[in-house]
Amino acid sequence: MTRFPQIALLSDGRRLHLQDGPIDLVVEARGRTDDVRAAYEAAARRFTGLLDELCAELPELRTAAWKRTSLKGVVARRMHAAVASYASDCFITPMAAVAGSVAEEILGAMLDVTSLDQAYVNNGGDIALHLGNGEHFSVGLMDRPDRNGVMRTMRVDADDPVRGIATSGRHGRSFSLGIADAVTVLAPTASRADAAATVIANAVDLPGHPAIIRAPATELQPDSDLGERLVTRGVGELSQSEIAAALECGAECARQLFDRGLIEGAVLQLCGDMLVIGPKDIEERRSRPLVLENAVA
Template sequence: MTRRPQIALLSDGRRLHLQDGPIDLIVEARGETGAVRAAYEAAARRFTGLLDELCAELAELRTAAGERTSLKGVVTRRMHAAVAPYAADGFITPMAAVAGSVAEEILGAMLGASTLDQAYVNNGGDIALHLGRGEHFSVGLMDRPDRAGVMRTMTVKAEDPVRGVATSGRHGRSFSFGIADAVTVLAATASQADAAATIIANAVDLPKHEAIIRKPANELQPDSDLGARLVTRDVGALSHDEVATALESGAECARRLFDRGLIEGAVLRLCGDMLVIGLKDIEEQRSRPLVLENAVA
């Protein structure tokens, strides 16, 4: 039997839900009624068969990225381009950018079909954005992705160079080499944000610390692109100084990426502590009511 993706409006009548295997998207567009309808139809068309496109090149997507690639698909080549800046520094595969790249592709299809005031595609917290003139998008930041609640908000404005938001860490859907509860990155595109969040989250770490439990990735998921490399499974009690050391390790990585123009900012969280790199507005949010307008990362 041929697998068919699940495509339906949510109960609010505003947002579109697209689900196929591990890909689970929430899409919202704002604009004239006809434009929104055309955008949703375009999203559904592009979504259909997208997972098959990725699976067709899965073997190479799960191998270490290099400067060049033989990948053919639009999305798979975008995945490779997003991780390529990090390939010379250590092990990374194009899969590190899959969620952001898919979100970016669906948003592109929507914008190719109609003119919208605002739109986003949220792929499990990795978000591709479109903001027309005068528009803004508020993102709620959780202390940990596996727990409810919002601890901070930040706002992306139309004039900002940010059109992608992504979060990575040991509590997310993918494995992490580091111990960060969550690292949220803002970048020019969702694919770039996705790759950078992975890199920074890996850097939040205390190598060889006895309170950190690690397991080979392929023991937890036999087909993991990380193979036998050790990934974090649990973090025991850490002192305040140890938390600060781990966060600073990640922050130094984030600063380098910021200086290289690969990200526009990052928020790093571990054991209730937070470090902010390259962002100004988030600190001001602490004393304001937290209003979640669009999405949670």
């Protein structure tokens, strides 16, 4: 039976919803009416068949990333490029960047056909962003990605180098090796933000702690790219010093990625505590009153 993606405007008439299997995108473009229409048509065209492209190369996408790859698809190769910087330091597969890479591809298809004032593609909280001159975007930060509601917001301006935002953690759609409630990363692209969020979230951890429940990934999902590696299923009561220690492990990882130019900033959250890594003005933005009209939870 032929499968067709679901493509429709949402009830507000402004945003486009694209869904195919596990890929679920919300797209919004701003600009002249004709340009927005052309952008949405381009997004729909590129989205159609994209899941099939990824499925065709799924076995390699689920294996550990190395410097060389035989991947052929544009999105598949973008996924690999996003994780390649970490391949020599830790176990990681291109799947760690799938959501951000898909969002980036759809946004690129829109911008290839027309000019827009502003646009974003939100793939389950991993966001590819376009900002024209003078534009800004306020993104909602949640304490946990499995809960509704915005905890606070952060503003991205057109002259910032940030064009990708991603969140990872043990409550997200994918398994995590760490215990972070949420790690939100700002980066130059969505694919790079996605990969970095995974790496940093894995680093927020207390190895061997008796209050942390773990299980082999394949027991929960037989085809998981993590194989028999232990993923976090629950976190019991932690002392304040233990929370601080776990966050500091993730923070040190984030600092290294920031120093290497792989990310522009990160917000790490665990058990109600938060650490912010990045330029000094990141913390200032976090506490500054922000406009919420574009906030994405």
